[in-house]
Amino acid sequence: MRAWAAAAWLALLAPAAAAAATAVEPRTVCTITVNSPDEKESFRRHLGTEKYRFVELVERGRPDWLDSSCRAGVFCDILVISAHYDGGNEFFPDSLDAREFLPVSELERVSCSGSCPSLFARLQEVYLFGCNTLNPAPHSGATAEVVRSLVREGLSRERAERELNALAAAHGESSRDRMRQVFKGVPVIYGFASTAPLGHIAGGVLDRYFRQSGERDLARGRPSRALLNTFSNFGMTAVSGMTAADPYWQSRQDMCQFADERRAVAAKLAFVHGLLQRHVGETRLYLDRIRRLRESLDASVRHDPMAAEVLEAIARDEGARERVLAYARRADRPETRVAMFDLARDAGWLTAAQRDDELMAMLAELYTRPELGVSEIHLACQLNADGHLDGRFADGTGGAGGAAPWPAAGGTAQAAMRACLGSAADRAETLQALLSPREADVELAQAYLRHHPVEDAPELRRLADDIAAMAPGAAQVRALEALGRHYVSDREVLETLVALFGRTSSAEVQTAVAGILLRADRSALDAPELRRTLTSLRRDAGREGTIDALIALLGVS
Template identity: 45%
Template sequence: MPQPFSFISKVFAACLGIAVSASAIGAPRTVCTITVNSPDERESFRRNLPPGDYRFVELVERGRPDWLASACQQKVQCDALIISGHFDGGTEFYTDRHDNSEYLSVEEMERASCSDSCPGVFSQLKEVYLMGCNTLKTEARQTVTEDIVRGLLRSGHTPADASRVAGILGEQHAGTNRDRMRAIFKDVPVIYGFSSLAPLGRTAGPLLDRYFQSAAVPEIGSGQVSSKLMAAFSNTALTVTPGLSDAESKATLRRDACQFVDDRLSASQKVAFMHEVLQRDMAEVRMLLGHLERFAASIPPVQRVAGSTAAAFAKIAGDQGTRGRYLEAARDADEASVRTRMMALATNVGWLTPAQEQAEFMRTIADHVARGRVGRDEVDLACGRGRQDGQDPALRTLATGVLKSGKIAQAAAMACLGSAEAHARVVRAVTSTDADEITIAQAYLRHRPLADVGEVRSVASAISRMPASAAQVRAIETLAQQRVSDPESLRAIAALFPLAKSVQVQRAIAGVLIRSDYRVLGQADLARSLKQHRLKSPDGSDVIDALLRVLQAG
């Protein structure tokens, strides 16, 4: 009597499952793991995959900084790779655990991939699981700016062609996390990752368990996208993409980037390639600036002046035509930070002396001040170069104009470069009613803290006279960053606590006191004042409670 079709189907499916398992046992797949933070994802894979069909290799060797190189040298053949760790948005996988110090930098991954020094870990992969936030984020990290379009026009492109080329450059050099991971894991059929926030390990582990329970036959290492895995993570930002292929236009960019980090190339060969890049259209040079900077900075001073490497640098330094085009493009950059970076690279390759670079920097800040294009970034940039003597006649003339204009950001830039009058203007802005002015003052004072007791007392006194407001809170918070030690100033701020009409003001005051030498106020008296006059917190324990605990412990 013929068997029912359903029975035959079940027998066939069972036989197929046995065949698949037997095949896997004959050639077990290797799952490599890089666990720099939570082991939850790794342990879920380990629990649910048949031990006869899969073997696990943890590549991280605790306490060994070159663990990736060690794994590459051992020629471990990985079919699947699981990387578990926080991802900071572009530079490394890292841990938040105090008992771990391991991390995995994207640059190290790029070097291993480009150098073909890790054929087992990278070249045999069928699948990659990037268990960190933003690992496949598609947001561009670099965009085409107006000065790049101007550069294209300057080099002879028509307006229409310049717009077209700019669009291509923007797409090619966007530098998204997704692009970088696709380039690192070139030709890998399946790369899983997250386009935004990823679940923490304690959440991802159970989601993986749910996936394995729904998959009768394990799909790990098959090189096929798993619809069941995507379904298990449907409420997250899990996404999937293939690795970059040679047929794609971005493969050219990968080849360029690899030239700078390929360990098989000598330093002189890499310097010669850098020269070739610098001779290209300056619009493309601008988009490759990050690669050029990192490579130029990676050459040790001793190596720069030795043999063929020194000769390769000398060729760049002597290329006056490229130098002229490069400096013209640098001076035309809209962003002060880009202009400064380009000048620093010009110094690194021998096109500017340190004195000339400093003069270019001063010109950059002066240009932005004169055009009214100064914000927090420019203030950070100006202060980051170190205090100037403020004796340059051009600087004094510029500062005079800035002070007349009343614009605090420009004044902060001038103060960074040594203008005493501008410094005084920024200090007064701490107690401004304008939130933007206080923000600039905060940025400035992080670089140039209040060093004069008279200034600290003046600010504290001005704060005590401010009406209760959000501006007063910001002013007190700015003072807290200065870690006040002057007793008179601390008494002026502490006296505000009983008078405060909002818990936000009281919290800001506590923020000043907890960072200071509060013993000068009398710990017992201060604790009694806090307890007696504190306003009810709408959202539980806060900095006032923390201060009280410190005072009572003392």
């Protein structure tokens, strides 16, 4: 009887023992610390290591750290990402010498591919400590452009607006929707709709939350009202990952057509060909993904019979060619035109010369706009970075079919654009505009110098002398900023800047000078003497900033 009772007790206790063992199994908190460790350390301090296991996925100096975590078979229950976020494509650090970055495309690859089945498989919560990580606004402007195209095709404004909202959600056009695609099925994703707190501030807010609430709301499958309230001043928000029941689930499926590394190149190209059969506006929404796929192809793809067959089918697709080119020529965003003309060239629909003709026709149209400005100058300089468009504005071949030469009249913006296209006379006029008392003209010249810095030492000295002779004010500050983009090492230029620091009446000019000296090669200057000059002649007493950083650096040099 006693043996039977003992066996019965053991049978009753076995489930309880198993439950106890399960209860004490630690949850895994995975951290991706690209920037500040403050948020990670707050989780570690308050959760401890008895019930939680902490795994840092970033391995310093190792570019394939995410793959390394996949190969190690790590399972994350909670994921904390601490990094700056560019609002669309990448998590990045604020340190200039840091090597660790996290492209969103990498997260998509891990989410879609079978090569990493474990990492996100049991995620319950994700914390995205970066600006705009859950911003609901379309970040590329593509959907609005597509809607304007639909209006031109005859749709009513009301219907076009409905299309705008649907397209934005359906194609992951916002950071929020893109994160929902990446972290599919995750019950709670925390992030910020706009500016996020810096790391040390976020860490302090987390400390306050954990002291008040502990871990009771952690990974419970629903957003923590206490956490959202604690971060209310910073606009923290929460969403859930997409599931197959989501009305926009197909958008994730489309994303994975590109991101899944198991798929053959031929299959990915066939999917692109299928996209080209849809309304061209949808093709436009996938331009960035199509570009990345094109850039990943090498010569070996031509030796893949199936891939070569798809590429040949695309090249012969006259209907797709006409739709893409017609859309490109009327698109109102120049960068869209460039991307679509590049697609047409790579698809075999335009030769390199024909693509240049299309680009020159676009630049000629922009050139005549009254609002011509900095963005158009950047575009012209970027398109002619290798000089292959030099002179095209003046030789009667400005656009497709041989357009007339561009009119030489106009202001600084027109001169800078012609300078980007190889005009020596307009380059001289643009550099002269850097000395203008009008800040708007200086800004236009500054845009040109971003792409064509002064490389001749005597010319740089003359430019520095002329900038130093400008009247103190916003125009001079901007001119100094343009000069500061050059890595200044010339002794005469450095001495000119130090002299300007000593005599100017403007604290803002002094700050601009200090910014140049902070980044310059100062080996030609006497560090103690420069430190005394900065300390005794500064005009921003009581304010900390660039000048203090330079003084501190000189103190240890």
